[in-house]
Amino acid sequence: MVLLNTTIAGYEFDNCLMNAAGVCCYDHEELTMVDQSSAGTFVTKSATKTSREGNPLPRYQAVPLGSINSMGLPNLGLDYYLDYVRQLEKQTKKTYFLSMTGLSKEETLEMLKQVELSDFKGMVELNLSCPNVPGKPQLAYDLPTTENLLTEVFAFFTKPLGVKLPPYFDIAHFDAAAEVYNKFPLAFVNCVNSIGNGLIINDETVVIKPKNGFGGIGGDYIKPTALANVHAFYQRLKPSIKIIGTGGVKTGRDVFEHILCGASMVQVGTALEKEGVEIFARLSQELTEIMQEKGYQTIEDFRGKLQYLA
Structure with missing residues (x-):
C-alpha cells in the first residue's frame, strides 16, 4: 500500500500536494475547490493588511512552457483569509497555511501579532519573495534585513511559521541564506517563488x-x-526545518523529483492554473504508480535520497 502522507512541524497531512500561493486561492470559492480536491491542504493568497487590487491588466499570461505574471499582490486583506481559515479549521479539523506579506516591516509585524493573538491553529507562510510590486525589492535577497525581521518576529510569534523564498543562484548564497535561516525555529522554507x-x-x-x-x-x-534550491537547502538546513518544493510541477515525475531532492510537501502553481484542481488527483495517481514501480511505500522512503555520479 502506497501512502502519500507527510508531516511538517508535527502536523500530519494525508497528501503531500497542495496549491502554491497565488493560484486558486484568491477567495472562499477558489480555496473551497482546493479543499475539496485530492490536495492535502491549501495555502491562501499572500495577504497584505488591507485589500489590494494589484497591478493593471493584463498581468498574467500562459505560454507553452509556463507562465509570466506581474500580479502585484491582489488580495482581499488579512482579515478575510484569517476569518475563513479559522472557520474552516473548526469544521474540518485540517491544518491550513495562511500566507502573508507586509508592504513594510511594520505592517508585517502588525499582521503577525494579529495572527498570534487569534485562535488560528495552522501554519503561517511569510512571503519574503514577491517580485512583482513596483518599488518593493524581494526581501530575502537582503539577508541582514531578513535576519533582523525574523529576530523581531520570533521575539513574540509562537505559532508554526515558514518562509516563501525566491530562487538563489549561487552556492555562496545558499550557504549564507542557510546560515541565517538556521538561526530561527522555522517550520519550513518554501523553494521557490517565480x-x-x-x-x-x-x-x-x-x-x-x-x-x-x-x-x-x-x-x-x-x-x-x-x-536546485530544494536540494541545496535540504543539504544545509537543520532537520527540523522542512522543505516545501514549488516550481515546474505538472506530472507525477516532477513531484517525485522534488521529494527526491528533499521536499516534504510539493506545491503546484502554473499547471494548476492551466488544468484546475483535478490536477491533484492525476498527480497523486502518477506519483503512486512511480512509487509502486520502485517499491516505495511512503515518501520518506526516498525523500532527499538524490544520487550523485561517482
Missing part, C-alpha cells in the same frame, strides 16, 4: 502590461532552478 523579472515577447510586443512587461516566470522554465 524567477523575478523575466520578459516574454509576442511578435514585437510584451505580453503583460505592468512594469513594461517584466514579470515572474513559472512553469517548465523554473523546474531545474526549483530543484
